[in-house]
Amino acid sequence: MQFIDLHTHSQASDGTDSPGQLVRNAQIQGLAAVAVTDHDTVSGLDEAEAAARDLGLEFVRGCELSTSTELGEMHMLGLWLPRDLAPLQDRLQYLRRKRSERNVRIVEKLQGLGVEIELDEVLHEARGESVGRPHIAAVLVRKGYVKDVSEAFKEYLGYYGRAYLPKEVLQPEEAVEVLSSLGATVCLAHPMLQKLPEGWLEAFIERLLPCGLTAIEAYHSEHSEAASRRCLELARHYGLGVSGGSDYHGTNKPRIRLGKGYGSLRVPYSVLEELREMRARRGLPC
Numbered sequence: 001m002q003f004i005d006l007h008t009h010s011q012a013s014d015g016t017d018s019p020g021q022l023v024r025n026a027q028i029q030g031l032a033a034v035a036v037t038d039h040d041t042v043s044g045l046d047e048a049e050a051a052a053r054d055l056g057l058e059f060v061r062g063c064e065l066s067t068s069t070e071l072g073e074m075h076m077l078g079l080w081l082p083r084d085l086a087p088l089q090d091r092l093q094y095l096r097r098k099r100s101e102r103n104v105r106i107v108e109k110l111q112g113l114g115v116e117i118e119l120d121e122v123l124h125e126a127r128g129e130s131v132g133r134p135h136i137a138a139v140l141v142r143k144g145y146v147k148d149v150s151e152a153f154k155e156y157l158g159y160y161g162r163a164y165l166p167k168e169v170l171q172p173e174e175a176v177e178v179l180s181s182l183g184a185t186v187c188l189a190h191p192m193l194q195k196l197p198e199g200w201l202e203a204f205i206e207r208l209l210p211c212g213l214t215a216i217e218a219y220h221s222e223h224s225e226a227a228s229r230r231c232l233e234l235a236r237h238y239g240l241g242v243s244g245g246s247d248y249h250g251t252n253k254p255r256i257r258l259g260k261g262y263g264s265l266r267v268p269y270s271v272l273e274e275l276r277e278m279r280a281r282r283g284l285p286c
Contacts (some may be wrong), residue, residue, distance in 0.1 A: 002032035002112065002269035005061060005259040006079060006127065007217065007245025011127065012044030014134040016250030021045035022258070023175035031252055032269050035245065037077050037143060040065060040095045041130045042085055044194035055177045058272070063088075064189060065179070066169040072205055073195065074172060074204070075189040077217065077243065078179035080279065080286060086166025087178055091170060096130065098168035108138075109163040110156065115145055133157045134252050149252055172204070173211045183284050187215035187243045190229035205238055215275065217242025221261030241278045244271055 009015035010022045017025060025223055026034035034057065036048040045061045052059035061081040067071050081088075107119050117139055125142075127134040137152035146152045156163045157212045171180075179186045188208070191201055205213065218231035219242075235242050244267035255262055276286045 001197050003030070003247045003259055003271050004033040004058075004242050004267050004269055005031055005159070005248065006033075006035040006062070007037050007064070008079065008248040008258065009038050009064075010044045010048065012036075013038035013130050014132050014249060014252060016056070016252050017146050019048035020100070022248075022250075023051040023055065023057060024252035025056050025258050027055050029257075031057070031259045033060065034259075035060035035062040035079055037064045037079075037245070038130070039063075039132070040092055040099075042081065042088070042092070043130065060272075062184075064274050065087070065175040066167070068169045069170040069172060069204070071200065074195065076172070076175045076184070076213075077177060077187040077189045077215075077250060078184035079187060079215075079243065080277070081179075081184050082182055083184065087181060090234070091174075091178060095168065098252060099130070099132065102165050102167055103136070104135070106136060106163050106165055109165070109267045110140075111132075113156075113162055115140070115156075115163075116143065117227070121259070134249075137252075146181065157206060157238070172208055174210050176211040176213050177253050180214075183208075185215050185284075186213050186245075186278060187217055187241070187270045189217045190214065190220045190222060192224075192230060192249065193220075193222050198223070200236070205234065205240075209238065211260060213240070215241035217243045217245070218267060219267045221246050221256050221265055235262065242271055259281050 010017050010019040019141055042063050049059050060079050062079045065076045110117050121139045122135050125138045137149045138153045140146050176186050216231050216235050218228045246261045
C-alpha cells in the first residue's frame with residue numbers, strides 16, 4: 001500500500017528542512033505524494049514543486065492559515081493552490097508585517113527578563129525565511145537558556161510562557177473564503193487537538209460550510225484513533241472530504257516523523273485519490 005503526507009512544514013515557516021530537502025525526505029521515506037503547507041506563507045512552494053518534479057514525486061501546493069476563535073486558534077489548510085495567489089498574498093503580507101512587529105516585542109520582553117538576546121540573532125537563525133517563535137527558541141537553546149525548543153516554549157514563548165504575545169491572525173470565514181476563491185480544497189486542520197465544548201465543532205463547521213469549507217483533517221500525529229473516527233463521522237455527516245498528514249516540522253518537533261507522525265500514522269493514498277475525485281466533481285484542477 002502507498003502512503004502520503006498532506007501536512008508538512010519547511011524552513012519557509014517553522015520547519016527545519018528546506019522545501020526541496022523536505023520533498024527529498026518524502027521520497028526517502030517511500031511516500032507516494034507530499035504537500036508542503038507552511039504557516040501563513042507560500043514562499044517555499046516553487047522550490048518544493050521543482051524538487052518533486054525532478055524526483056517524479058506527486059506534489060500538492062498548500063499552506064496553513066491560522067484563524068482566531070473565541071476558544072483560541074483554529075487552522076485551515078489550503079490544498080491545490082494555484083500559482084496566481086494575488087488575493088492571498090495581500091493577506092499574507094499583512095500577517096508577515098504583524099509577525100515582524102510581534103517578534104520585536106517578544107525579544108524586548110525576553111530582554112526585560114534578563115535574557116541576552118538580540119533581534120539580529122533571531123534573523124540570522126531564520127536564514128532569510130519567515131521569522132517566528134521557533135527561531136527565537138533556537139537562539140535560546142544555542143545560548144543555553146533552555147535545553148531544547150520544547151522547554152523554550154514552555155518557559156518563555158508558549159501560551160503560558162513569560163514572554164508570550166498573541167499573534168494577529170485572520171478570522172475563520174476570511175481564511176476559508178480566500179482559499180476557496182483560489183480554487184483550493186479548504187480543510188479544517190487537526191480539529192481535535194483541543195478539548196472543545198459539546199456541539200462547538202459542529203457549529204463551527206456549519207458556520208464555515210457556506211464560506212467554502214470542503215474537507216476535514218481526520219488523520220494527524222496528535223489525533224487518537226477515537227479522534228480520527230470522530231472526524232470521519234463529521235465528514236460523512238457534512239459531506240466533507242477527508243485529509244491527513246503528520247504536521248512534520250523537522251527537528252523543531254523531533255518526535256514527529258515525515259509520513260509517520262509518532263510512528264503509527266499512515267495516511268493511505270486513497271485519501272489523495274478521493275480528494276482528487278471530489279475536486280473533479282466540482283470542476284477543479286488537480
